[in-house]
Amino acid sequence: MSDAGNWSLRSFQEAVAIVTGGASGIGAALGRELARRGARVILADRQLELATEVAHAINAAGGKAEAVELDVRDAIAFDAIVALTIERQGRLDYLFNNAGIGVGGEIREYRLDDWRDVVDVNLMGVVHGVQAAYGRMIAQGFGHIINTASVAGLLPSPFMGSYTTTKHAVVGMSRALRLEAARYGVRVSTLCPGVVRTPILTGGRFGRLGQHIDASIALKMWEDLRPIEPDDFARRALRAIGQNRGIIIIPGWWRLICWLQGTASGLFEKSVGAGLNRMAAQVMKQSAPPSRRTAAPATQSTGAHRAGS
Ligand code: NAD
Numbered sequence: 001m002s003d004a005g006n007w008s009l010r011s012f013q014e015a016v017a018i019v020t021g022g023a024s025g026i027g028a029a030l031g032r033e034l035a036r037r038g039a040r041v042i043l044a045d046r047q048l049e050l051a052t053e054v055a056h057a058i059n060a061a062g063g064k065a066e067a068v069e070l071d072v073r074d075a076i077a078f079d080a081i082v083a084l085t086i087e088r089q090g091r092l093d094y095l096f097n098n099a100g101i102g103v104g105g106e107i108r109e110y111r112l113d114d115w116r117d118v119v120d121v122n123l124m125g126v127v128h129g130v131q132a133a134y135g136r137m138i139a140q141g142f143g144h145i146i147n148t149a150s151v152a153g154l155l156p157s158p159f160m161g162s163y164t165t166t167k168h169a170v171v172g173m174s175r176a177l178r179l180e181a182a183r184y185g186v187r188v189s190t191l192c193p194g195v196v197r198t199p200i201l202t203g204g205r206f207g208r209l210g211q212h213i214d215a216s217i218a219l220k221m222w223e224d225l226r227p228i229e230p231d232d233f234a235r236r237a238l239r240a241i242g243q244n245r246g247i248i249i250i251p252g253w254w255r256l257i258c259w260l261q262g263t264a265s266g267l268f269e270k271s272v273g274a275g276l277n278r279m280a281a282q283v284m285k286q287s288a289p290p291s292r293r294t295a296a297p298a299t300q301s302t303g304a305h306r307a308g309s
Contacts, residue, residue, distance in 0.1 A: 009093055009142040009187070011242050013038035016089040018082065020044045020072050020129065021099030023051035024205070025198025026148065026191075029230035030096055031055075033238050035063025042085055044070035045099065047205060072099045072125030075132070082132040091140060094241075097129040098148040098191075102200055104218075105210025106284075107161035115162045121206070122166035123173075130177065137186045144187040146241055147174045151192050151249060154258045156273060159210065159280035171247070178246055190247050191237055194254040195227040214287035221283045226251070 009015070017034050021027035022043030031041045035058045043065060045051040051067035058065035070081055086092050101121045103114045126147050137143025152160060153167030171190055178188035200207060201222045202215040209218055228251055240248040249255045261268040 007141070009144060010039075012094075012238065015039040015093035016042075016085065016091050017094035017096065018042045018044055018085060018092065018133075019096040019098055020070060020125065021148075022067070022096075023047040023054060025200060026193065026196055026230050026233055027096070027098045028054045029234035030098065030237065031065060032058055032061075032063075032231065033234040034094070035061075035065050037238065039094070040064040040089065041066075042081070043067045044072075044081055046071050072097075072128055073120045075124075075128040078125075078128040079132040082129075082136060086136055086140075092133060092136060092143060094144050094146065095129055095133040095137075096146045096148070097126040098146075099125055100148060100150075100200070101204055101207035102160060102163045103208050103210075104159055104163075104203070104213055105161075106159060109211055110161065115165075118162040118166050118207075122163065123169050126170050126173070130173075134177070134181070134186065138181075138184040142185050144189065144241065144244075145174075145177070145181075146189045146191060148191045148193070149174070151194050151254045151258065153190070154192055154247075154249070155261050155268075155276075158273075158277040159284070175246070187244050189241055189245060192247060192249045192254070192258075193233055194249070194251050195222050195225045196230055196233045197222075197227040198230055201227070210284065212287050213283060217283050217286045221279050224279065226253075 012034055017039045019027050019031050019034070019041060022031045023045035024047065027043070027045070031043050031054060034041050041058065041064065043051040043055055045067070046069070048067060048069040055065040055067040068081055070077055072078060082092065099121060101118060103118050105114070130145060133143065133145060147170050149170040150167040152164040153171035157164040174188055174190040181188050199205065202218060203209045209215060233250055236250045237248060249258060257272050260272065
């Protein structure tokens with residue numbers, strides 16, 4: 001521990017940060033913003049080529065970044081990357097458990113894989129990150145774990161059943177961990193993005209939209225929910241992380257909706273919840289071929305449409 005005089009969490013100059021899902025969208029933007037603020041960034045993603053491009057762009061702009069291949073479903077690989085980072089850099093300030101996928105569609109149409117695929121990445125991927133980093137952060141006496149959940153972790157999100165299930169789980173786990181970790185000097189925050197303009201909105205590389213859902217129609221619905229750009233999200237997120245906020249909801253207007261759900265869930269269900277349900281049902285209806293538009297949907301059981309692998 002060479003810099004014993006400065007042996008505490010760095011914010012963010014000279015900090016060491018691992019960002020999972022760092023090849024695309026929010027993860028790539030967090031990587032850029034961390035590097036702009038002087039951090040050394042490790043972009044860990046299944047999409048190594050894309051992560052490498054993001055790292056090159058960061059380095060070309062004067063930052064410090066590298067890309068590593070990681071499937072967050074692999075606990076051993078995750079542990080190895082955290083161990084190697086600490087061995088090489090002497091510390092780990094930040095772990096962003098950000099990799100995530102979505103599988104759209106109604107729960108009645110889900111196959112077991114539509115649950116398992118999402119649970120394995122969105123929940124177990126975060127658990128693997130915590131298992132790998134938390135003990136080491138306790139040992140070094142500092143660190144900040146930031147888990148990307150979603151407003152779908154605070155609100156029920158119709159037509160995204162497995163996604164909203166895992167995001168609620170990530171919020172719950174992060175809240176418990178924040179309380180436990182404080183006495184060891186380790187911070188825990190939860191990012192709850194509203195809608196951010198990234199590939200996940202149309203299924204992403206490893207997720208998928210629901211059966212028969214047309215990407216352009218889905219995108220129109222997301223536009224109605226006022227998406228923000230990933231770089232804008234990352235700037236606001238790092239400001240809040242620097243302040244060690246627990247639950248970070250961006251953009252801020254979603255806070256009002258989360259508050260309504262938390263304090264008057266009946267009113268939420270009748271108003272915003274019903275509205276979200278109508279919007280999603282409308283996307284399903286408009287996407288369906290004319291022959292399916294009026295058909296009773298109850299017998300469908302073939303599962304969500306695969307857009308990725
Ligand atoms: P994205 O599709 O642009 O990025 C997701 C990244 O995760 C991709 O680079 C992908 O390769 C990577 N990834 C997927 N599975 C992986 C795995 N098994 N191992 C390693 N990497 C994997 O989407 P995004 O919007 O940037 O999503 C980032 C996070 O933000 C996700 O957790 C997502 O659920 C969350 N989120 C996004 C929004 C939004 O509107 N975009 C809203 C709320 C929450």
